[in-house]
Amino acid sequence: FMFTPQLGWTLVTCLLIAVMLVPGTIRIGQQFARRVLEVETRRAEDRARDQVRRELVAWVSHDLRTPLAGIRAMAEALEDEVVSEPDEVSEYGARISKETARLGGMVDDLFELSLINSGALHLVPEPLPLDALAREAATGLGPLAAARQVGLEVRVDPLVCRGSGKEVERVVHNLLINAVRHTSAGETVSVAGGRDGGSVWLSVTDGCGGIPASDLPKVFDVGFRGTAARSPEAEPLGAGAGLGLAIARGLITAQAGELDVHNVPGGCCFRLSLPAA
Incomplete structure (x- = not known):
């Protein structure tokens, strides 16, 4: 085997070509890897959406059927004059109205x-006084808490977050009413808040x-209602469909x-955080 000048130039040329091609090959490999990751991410998102759709279908088939069956039974009883006394007719009418409102709430939630x-x-975010929203929600729920013999205290320093007022107010109200309804008589629902870096937080214990x-x-999860272990008098939130x-x-x-x-000793703590204003 003889190493000739021509062979040397050939080797140098091959080396230069390899040096030029390697970065491009690496970039192609990186692009391919990113593409594969994007495809897998989309597939995972599609699977998650399919799961949500299946859960919603299961929810609709079960939870909407119940109030509809009740309304139908009461309407048939009125039509067949199974109930005819004025007081009974009035009671059935009120119950139908209540079930209809509950059904409407379920549809709105869905x-x-x-x-x-x-x-x-x-949603369009704007500066919101999170502490004021918490106090307003607590004030509105004061009568319910008193009727259930549940204490309600709010200890929140001035906090300003960025969020959509109507939606944030609804979430805070839902967390508080859920807490009051699930708290045993003689216990207390506590609301606290603070700032953590670029976020503000509010907790309901x-x-x-x-x-x-x-x-x-x-x-x-959609449709989750919990178990009786959480509270002996657990009441469903909102329309009672486990969507709250x-x-x-x-x-x-x-x-x-x-x-x-x-979980915390004696109960649980829901904590929400939003970007600080």
Whole structure:
């Protein structure tokens, strides 16, 4: 084997070509890897959306059927004159009206949840006094708390977040009414707040006795209602369809915030955070 000048130039040329091609090959490999990651991410998002759709279909088939069946049964009883006494007729009419309102609430919640899950919910953030929203919600729920013999205290320093007023107010109200309804008589619901870096947070701590560890990951799932272990007198939030907390988290997430829950001694703590103004 002889090393000739021509062979040397050939080797040098090959080396130069390799040096020029390697960065391009690396870039192509990186682009391919990013493309694969994007495809997998989209597939995961599609699977998540499909799961949500299946959950919504299951919810519709079960929860909407119940009030409809009740309305139909009472309407047939009136039509067939099974009940004819004026007081009974009036009672049936009131119950039909109540069930109709509950059904309407379920449909409204379902529509809002579909907007959240599809990304079609567009909110306009503005500076909001989060502490004032908490105090207003607590004041409005004072009579309910008193009737249930539940204490309600708010200790929040002035906090200004960026969010959509109507939606943030609704979430705070939902968290508070949920806490009051699940807290045993003689216990207290506490509201606190503060600032953490570029975010402000608000926490609602109840005296529900805690959420079973197996239920904690499901609290914000569509249709989740919890178990009797949380409260002996647990009442469903809103329309009673197990959508309240799913909507609450969706509304906060849509505003670049977070909503989580964890157990504390004697109860649980819901904590929301939003960008500081």
